[in-house]
Amino acid sequence: MKITNARIIVCSPGRNFVTLKIETDEGLTGIGDATLNGRELSVAAYLTEHVIPCLIGRDPHQIEDIWQYLYKGAYWRRGPVTMTAIAAVDTALWDIKAKAAGLPLYQLLGGKSRTGVMVYGHANGSDIEHTVDEVLRYADMGYKAIRAQSGVPGLEKVYGVGKGSLFYEPADADLPSEHDWSTEKYLRHTPKLFERIREKLGEEHHLLHDVHHRLTPIEAGRLGKSLEPYNLFWMEDATPAENQESFRLIRQHTTTPLAVGEIFNSIWDCKELIENQLIDYIRATVVHAGGITHLRRIADLASLYQVRTGCHGATDLSPVCMGAALHFDLSVPNFGVQEYMRHTDETDAVFPHAYTFDKGMMYPGDVPGHGVEIDEALAAKYPYKRAYLPVNRQQHDGTLWSW
Numbered sequence: 483m484k485i486t487n488a489r490i491i492v493c494s495p496g497r498n499f500v501t502l503k504i505e506t507d508e509g510l511t512g513i514g515d516a517t518l519n520g521r522e523l524s525v526a527a528y529l530t531e532h533v534i535p536c537l538i539g540r541d542p543h544q545i546e547d548i549w550q551y552l553y554k555g556a557y558w559r560r561g562p563v564t565m566t567a568i569a570a571v572d573t574a575l576w577d578i579k580a581k582a583a584g585l586p587l588y589q590l591l592g593g594k595s596r597t598g599v600m601v602y603g604h605a606n607g608s609d610i611e612h613t614v615d616e617v618l619r620y621a622d623m624g625y626k627a628i629r630a631q632s633g634v635p636g637l638e639k640v641y642g643v644g645k646g647s648l649f650y651e652p653a654d655a656d657l658p659s660e661h662d663w664s665t666e667k668y669l670r671h672t673p674k675l676f677e678r679i680r681e682k683l684g685e686e687h688h689l690l691h692d693v694h695h696r697l698t699p700i701e702a703g704r705l706g707k708s709l710e711p712y713n714l715f716w717m718e719d720a721t722p723a724e725n726q727e728s729f730r731l732i733r734q735h736t737t738t739p740l741a742v743g744e745i746f747n748s749i750w751d752c753k754e755l756i757e758n759q760l761i762d763y764i765r766a767t768v769v770h771a772g773g774i775t776h777l778r779r780i781a782d783l784a785s786l787y788q789v790r791t792g793c794h795g796a797t798d799l800s801p802v803c804m805g806a807a808l809h810f811d812l813s814v815p816n817f818g819v820q821e822y823m824r825h826t827d828e829t830d831a832v833f834p835h836a837y838t839f840d841k842g843m844m845y846p847g848d849v850p851g852h853g854v855e856i857d858e859a860l861a862a863k864y865p866y867k868r869a870y871l872p873v874n875r876q877q878h879d880g881t882l883w884s885w
């Protein structure tokens with residue numbers, strides 16, 4: 483089999499997505515997600531100008547050789563743009579290989595290791611009571627695991643609190659919108675949020691929270707300790723993780739489980755974290771960490787240290803990524819949980835898919851491949867519209883902070 487063509491499809495059914503489609507001389511096609519929120523066209527150009535010319539004529543079955551060719555051959559290794567581009571190629575090639583075998587992708591990854599994939603939903607509200615109501619609503623929808631984010635008294639806009647109640651899209655403006663931040667207000671508020679949630683929800687559901695890179699290590703240790711009575715499933719992105727060693731300080735102060743890694747793009751970003759058991763869940767995902775091929779390497783390293791997967795699954799990861807991730811999740815031995823932020827109806831229409839949700843679990847489906855396609859005619863009706871993620875500034879003096 484030979485690759486005869488590869489194309490980039492950029493569309494915006496409610497938010498921007500970049501999709502790579504690979505075509506072969508046997509009529510089989512495969513698609514991969516190449517979406518990098520707020521920097522979409524950089525990956526589209528990287529693929530179009532620098533990757534696709536190297537793919538034409540290659541055997542699509544040679545997934546590992548193509549992965550190494552694109553990783554080592556670029557000379558300039560790693561980084562979110564490069565690894566998202568490689569991920570899109572990798573995902574499309576696994577899609578083709580599984581279609582050629584007439585099998586759902588998970589069967590090529592070792593088959594089922596579980597009956598289904600436990601997912602967590604996003605409950606968010608403008609204040610504690612609104613957030614509690616949203617958490618209870620997600621519990622009523624059957625979610626076993628629920629992430630809770632709420633507005634913070636005295637702060638106008640914070641991460642994780644959307645406008646709607648089911649869909650949340652942070653990339654909301656033609657230039658970055660500005661959020662304000664106060665660590666003290668957040669640290670005073672958050673334990674009260676989880677105390678109230680546990681009061682109303684009870685202990686049966688897993689609760690998760692995303693700190694979103696906004697604390698220093700010692701502040702994260704303080705928050706983790708204050709949340710221990712509420713038995714969180716995880717506290718995510720507690721501090722910026724460029725310095726992997728900084729998680730040791732958090733570990734020394736709290737038993738609240740730690741998750742990190744949605745912005746990681748290679749195993750090197752998390753090697754120390756995993757080998758020193760400084761985290762409990764690794765959030766790296768198919769679209770930003772080099773595809774199925776590299777994510778399996780990260781998961782295998784993690785399994786040696788009892789670290790489990792918790793793949794990122796926000797709305798800026800397309801249904802193509804979600805579909806591929808669910809096949810990975812169904813098979814990987816050290817699975818933890820899969821994030822599932824539901825896409826809008828127009829997004830789901832552009833990306834018809836086989837995966838389903840039922841009572842807090844998801845199932846990738848059993849069609850050959852990863853089970854997601856793209857309706858190119860419909861995609862063409864949603865042209866790209868530049869959108870940036872927000873920036874964050876300290877409320878008292880305007881210092882630029884992590885969003």
Ligand SMILES: O=C(O)[C@@H](O)[C@@H](O)[C@H](O)[C@H](O)CO
Nearest residue numbers: 519652692744795796798871
């Ligand atoms: O855990 C999460 O889902 C968040 O961290 C994301 O919503 C993140 O803010 C977006 O993916 C950024 O594009």
Ligand SMILES: [Mg+2]
Nearest residue numbers: 692718719744
């Ligand atoms: Mg996150």
